[in-house]
Amino acid sequence: MFDTLLIVGGGLIGSSIARAAKANGACKSVLIADGSDVVCAKITELGIADTVRVDATKLAGEADLVILCVPPGQMGPVAAAIIPFMKAGAVLSDVGSVKGGVIKDVTPYMRSDIDFVPGHPIAGTEYSGPEAGFATLFKDRWCILTPDNEDDAAAQKLGEFWEALGSKVAFMTAERHDIVLATTSHVPHLIAYTLVGTAVDMEAVTQNEVVKFSAGGFRDFTRIAASDPVMWRDVFIENKDAVLEVVDRFIEDLSALKRAIRWEDGDPLLEHFTKTRDIRRKIVDAGQDSADADFGRKVD
Numbered sequence: 001m002f003d004t005l006l007i008v009g010g011g012l013i014g015s016s017i018a019r020a021a022k023a024n025g026a027c028k029s030v031l032i033a034d035g036s037d038v039v040c041a042k043i044t045e046l047g048i049a050d051t052v053r054v055d056a057t058k059l060a061g062e063a064d065l066v067i068l069c070v071p072p073g074q075m076g077p078v079a080a081a082i083i084p085f086m087k088a089g090a091v092l093s094d095v096g097s098v099k100g101g102v103i104k105d106v107t108p109y110m111r112s113d114i115d116f117v118p119g120h121p122i123a124g125t126e127y128s129g130p131e132a133g134f135a136t137l138f139k140d141r142w143c144i145l146t147p148d149n150e151d152d153a154a155a156q157k158l159g160e161f162w163e164a165l166g167s168k169v170a171f172m173t174a175e176r177h178d179i180v181l182a183t184t185s186h187v188p189h190l191i192a193y194t195l196v197g198t199a200v201d202m203e204a205v206t207q208n209e210v211v212k213f214s215a216g217g218f219r220d221f222t223r224i225a226a227s228d229p230v231m232w233r234d235v236f237i238e239n240k241d242a243v244l245e246v247v248d249r250f251i252e253d254l255s256a257l258k259r260a261i262r263w264e265d266g267d268p269l270l271e272h273f274t275k276t277r278d279i280r281r282k283i284v285d286a287g288q289d290s291a292d293a294d295f296g297r298k299v300d
């Protein structure tokens with residue numbers, strides 16, 4: 001498939017790709033570059049890469065596949081730095097949670113003898129850094145690829161790489177990806193960040209009481225709201241248009257529920273909650289989640 005893989009950014013996602021690629025024999029050697037020497041030292045200690053360096057430009061020329069696993073706002077600057085050093089015929093990809101913004105940031109630096117196939121594994125946790133990664137993170141999870149042309153050899157080859165890591169692969173346009181993920185991932189994170197902030201700020205409830213009496217539902221929100229601040233700042237800014245569109249609809253729907261509660265109008269509430277329970281059941285039936293809170297979590 002790809003002989004040499006270079007991962008730039010060896011945190012949760014980058015280190016998980018390294019582990020999964022090695023565990024599944026998806027490439028012959030794995031190189032990791034990370035801008036932080038502390039992260040590089042940790043990756044070396046964990047023994048998950050054949051070569052580890054701070055400077056990605058020193059490794060870029062050796063790789064057949066380069067995957068950018070840095071925060072969304074760093075994709076452009078990292079692409080600008082490494083593309084001039086990449087091998088002709090190599091494939092460049094990324095794992096950014098936003099596609100349109102990342103493509104816009106990377107495209108100005110592209111070369112005609114390199115293929116850019118943007119990607120996004122729909123798998124992750126609220127933890128960051130190389131210690132948080134694990135080899136089975138992508139197993140049975142979707143990986144969405146948004147190339148210009150899904151029939152291109154590079155796009156097909158990258159799809160096979162993700163399948164070797166255990167993922168199911170889907171192709172779509174970047175625009176479609178961004179509105180879908182705004183709905184299923186970005187706005188849910190925004191709501192969690194808002195709700196946890198509101199609970200902590202509530203005058204009548206001290207922070208200790210929030211922690212002490214936290215119910216299961218609220219605890220689920222705190223897990224999401226513990227996600228990496230840098231990554232999520234970048235996600236909201238890079239996917240601004242789609243996020244704002246979904247937020248507008250959310251506010252309308254929230255207002256409708258608020259009105260039903262104010263007027264003690266039970267029917268629309270019942271109808272709404274029945275509809276949302278059906279969606280949860282469909283997700284569980286499709287094997288995308290389970291009642292087990294540890295489903296898809298780190299086990300190694």
Ligand SMILES: NC(=O)c1ccc[n+]([C@@H]2O[C@H](COP(=O)([O-])OP(=O)(O)OC[C@H]3O[C@@H](n4cnc5c(N)ncnc54)[C@H](O)[C@@H]3O)[C@@H](O)[C@H]2O)c1
Binds near residue numbers: 098127
């Ligand atoms: N966390 C998730 O659940 C998740 C899921 C799917 C995709 N993603 C995407 O994956 C990417 C990485 O997220 P993560 O959760 O692995 O983050 P992370 O914080 O765990 O890792 C990012 C790593 O990139 C390094 N880095 C930052 N800027 C750099 C630069 N300019 N040059 C070199 N290294 C640099 C950091 O030192 C860090 O080790 C993001 O683009 C994110 O949108 C995240």
Ligand SMILES: O=C(O)C(=O)C[C@]1(C(=O)O)C=C[C@@H](O)C=C1
Binds near residue numbers: 096097121122184185
């Ligand atoms: O499971 C989680 O903790 C996640 O937030 C993972 C999650 C998601 O929203 O599902 C977060 C961001 C990604 O880009 C992909 C996956």
